[in-house]
Structures are given as structure tokens and as C-alpha cells.
Amino acid sequence: MAMNQTCYALNSATGRPFLLYNMFGSLIGQLVQAAHGSVFDTITTKTLATGSVIDAEAVAEAFEETAAPLYQAIENNSRQSQTLAATRDLLLPKLMSGAIRLTEAEGLMEAAQ
Template sequence: MNATLEAMARAIFRDWFVDFGPTRAKMEGREPYLAPDLWPLFPARLDDQGKPEGWEMGTLGDLIEFNPSEPLKKGTPAPYLNMAALPTQGSVADDWLERDFTSGMRFRNGDALLARITPCLENGKAAFIQSLPEGSVGWGSTEFIVMRARPPVPKPFSYLVVRHPEFRRHAIKSMSGTSGRQRTNKEAVEAFPVVIPSEEIWEAFGRIVDPAFDKIRANGEESRTLAQTRDLLLPRLMSGEIRVAEAEKIVEGGG
């Protein structure tokens, strides 16, 4: 389900902000394929630069804050994510643990993480942070780049950029350093060219993608609960301490 939800969000991201699908459809005289409240938000033609008329050209740094500063004193216990916790597919990175802060990149829920070092960048290690305790600051590897959408840009936009093939090629191409230790840097990915739509488009995009990623987060929480229940019950079932009927009663009773 999470893979389907993310695929839908990525398809909309590409259609609206890369392929300019609604504007091209209008230019070709095709029937509207978006909801009636969305269709009028898109320009009716492309300008001389090949972007929807009225939209601006910019860089990713105009839309996303890179490596935002967060207060976290050394020795403070905080959620920690290592590089191994970042998936190569999907957005979920739930394997955090509590560890005293020493040094590393800091982030909050709603931030995207991008691995900047070879081969992690090429392998697609990235995540969208959603599962930290409310209001907490997490931390992790110095080899993360933290990306936080600037309002009114919806928070999942930063993660959808991270998974965008053209962005990934740009980041990989910009890597430098000695063989085996090459890295991309904040300035290189910050300079990735983008188009900037109207605030109404951002609001409409948020109404679509925010619920999708809320559902991804909820699915992750449900999966963790099921895994904890499995880890509790399986050894007791295998040892004969309890039987299946008793296990079902424990699950139904919540513990």
C-alpha cells in the first residue's frame, strides 16, 4: 500500500512540475483530467522558456532549506538514525534509537534525508522523516543532507525531489573527492533548476500529497505494532507457554 501511495504522489509530482501535463493538455485541446477545482489553476500555454506561463524559474534552494540549523546540545539524548536505516526504496526510516548527541546532521519530522556519499547516493538511500516523537529533534550521520520544504511548499515535496531521477542524476554527476569516498555537497544540489508555480498550486498539491504521506506514516505505525506483537507472542507459542487461542485473546485484549 505504501508503495502504491508513493507511486501516485510521484506521478502527480512529475505531471505537474516536470512534464507540465495539465498545461500541455490545454494547449492540445484535450479534455480536463483533473478535478474541476484544480484544472483552472494551471496556465493555458507554455512560455518561450518552455514552462507554464506565469511560473518562475529558480533553483531548489528557493523552495527547500538545506541542512537547517537545529538546537541540540552535546550529550542530550535524542532519536538517532544511522546510514543503514535509510531505505533504497520507499520513504520509511523507522529504525531510530535513543542516543546521546555527539555530532551529526539534525532533522525533524517533515524533513527529507539524502545520503550524499558513494555508493549510498547511487544506491538510492533516502527517507522522509515522519516517526520521531512529537516535537523532537533527531540526528544522524554527517553523510546526510537534510532537506526541509519552505512554506508554502508542502513538506513531502522535498522527498519527492529526492526520488526524482533527474535530480538524482544531477547529484551523482556533481560528486567529487577521492575514489571510493566521493560526495555530493549542499551547494551542488541546492543549485538544481526548478520551476516555481503559484501559491494556489502549492496548496492544491498539498491537499493531495499530505494525506498520502499521512497514510504511509500510519501504515508504518501499524506495521511496528504488529511486529512488536509478533516478537512478544512467537517465542511463547514456540515454547508451548501459550496456545493459538490464548494468543488471539491477548491480541484482542491489546496485550
């Protein structure tokens, strides 16, 4: 995450990266209000320490169990979308120019899978 000229890397000490991501996202408003600086507002590690979140083990565990498959599906769908776009970009010009026919393109697709 980048804020102003500073970059922070967050790592979940409890093995719940999706909970951390969403909880930190909910803190942004608090952090912006706590920002300080003489020339421009800045968010420091001291500012980060002012954030507060609910720390309930059962809720955290349930959230991670629910969110993890959703985020993994988002990642899988994104990768599949990139693959499909690359395939389209490769095949469409050849189909449009007549360099290959649809049946040949289908065969290439099946072979690639």
C-alpha cells in the first residue's frame, strides 16, 4: 500500500491476510484524519498505531473462512480473463485476415488446454 511518498507492507501475523486487507481498508478514514505534517499530511507508523479495530477471534476466523474462497475465486477469474484476452489477441487478427479458419483455431485452443 502506498500513501503519499511512503510505502508500507502489511503482513498478517495470524495468517489471515484477507481479514487484514479488509480491516486496514476500513481504517483509511481514521488514518487520514490522524495524518499530520508541516508541508503535507503524512501517515507514519505512529499514525498507524492510532487505528483501532474489533479483535474478536471467532469473528476473525469466520470472516477469513468466508472471504478466502471469494478472494481466491477473484484471483482465478482474473488469471483466466488474462489468458482469454491473450488468446483473443493472438487468434483474432489471424481469423480476420483469413490466415487460419475457425476450425483450425478451435483445434489450436483444444491443444493449448
